[in-house]
Amino acid sequence: ETGVTQTPRHLVMGMTNKKSLKCEQHLGHNAMYWYKQSAKKPLELMFVYNFKEQTENNSVPSRFSPECPNSSHLFLHLHTLQPEDSALYLCASSQDLWTDSNQPQHFGDGTRLSIL
Amino acid sequence: QKEVEQNSGPLSVPEGAIASLNCTYSDRGSQSFFWYRQYSGKSPELIMSIYSNGDKEDGRFTAQLNKASQYVSLLIRDSQPSDSATYLCAVLDGGSQGNLIFGKGTKLSVKP
Numbered sequence: 089e090t091g092v093t094q095t096p097r098h099l100v101m102g103m104t105n106k107k108s109l110k111c112e113q114h115l116g117h118n119a120m121y122w123y124k125q126s127a128k129k130p131l132e133l134m135f136v137y138n139f140k141e142q143t144e145n146n147s148v149p150s151r152f153s154p155e156c157p158n159s160s161h162l163f164l165h166l167h168t169l170q171p172e173d174s175a176l177y178l179c180a181s182s183q184d185l186w187t188d189s190n191q192p193q194h195f196g197d198g199t200r201l202s203i204l
Numbered sequence: 205q206k207e208v209e210q211n212s213g214p215l216s217v218p219e220g221a222i223a224s225l226n227c228t229y230s231d232r233g234s235q236s237f238f239w240y241r242q243y244s245g246k247s248p249e250l251i252m253s254i255y256s257n258g259d260k261e262d263g264r265f266t267a268q269l270n271k272a273s274q275y276v277s278l279l280i281r282d283s284q285p286s287d288s289a290t291y292l293c294a295v296l297d298g299g300s301q302g303n304l305i306f307g308k309g310t311k312l313s314v315k316p
């Protein structure tokens with residue numbers, strides 16, 4: 089139990105579908121993150137939220153739309169995805185944003201997304 | 205583009221040996237460095253953080269940092285089969301808040 093819960097664990101969708109990934113953290117953290125992990129590629133940061141406000145958008149295509157209604161919940165809305173978007177999507181949280189302080193990020197188990 | 209480089213492996217060591225994992229990074233402004241362990245099908249788990257040049261020890265793990273050489277390493281003493289996993293090196297982007305740059309990871313296999 090990592091304190092960060094992601095649903096669903098697996099998702100298969102067509103390119104024209106709309107779906108959403110959900111992340112919930114039970115750690116009282118203020119910062120939340122979306123990462124993409126593709127085979128044979130490094131973990132890529134997608135979005136960063138701090139106190140519900142987006143602080144980083146790492147040049148992510150608009151077919152990925154994040155939403156952070158409160159500090160405990162983070163969503164990733166998906167629309168018109170491409171086959172190359174198939175990957176493991178990981179959510180993480182930390183007490184505060186990383187600066188020079190020891191603020192470990194706690195990861196959820198991820199959603200394995202497959203685009204047909 | 206800021207990068208973190210790791211040898212993808214697999215690195216195979218016998219049980220009880222020392223496993224040495226290496227990482228280089230491109231951003232001279234980085235001040236914070238982390239090692240994550242990721243078991244197959246699981247999420248990354250933070251095992252070590254290091255901020256100053258030199259060695260930092262925690263149990264069987266020792267992280268080593270050399271900022272002049274832009275090099276960080278992880279030593280695992282008395283390696284166990286349960287240490288078999290992919291080890292991810294991560295560097296905090298010195299120019300942004302919250303942006304961790306990850307390497308591709310080194311797969312470690314500890315043989316009984």
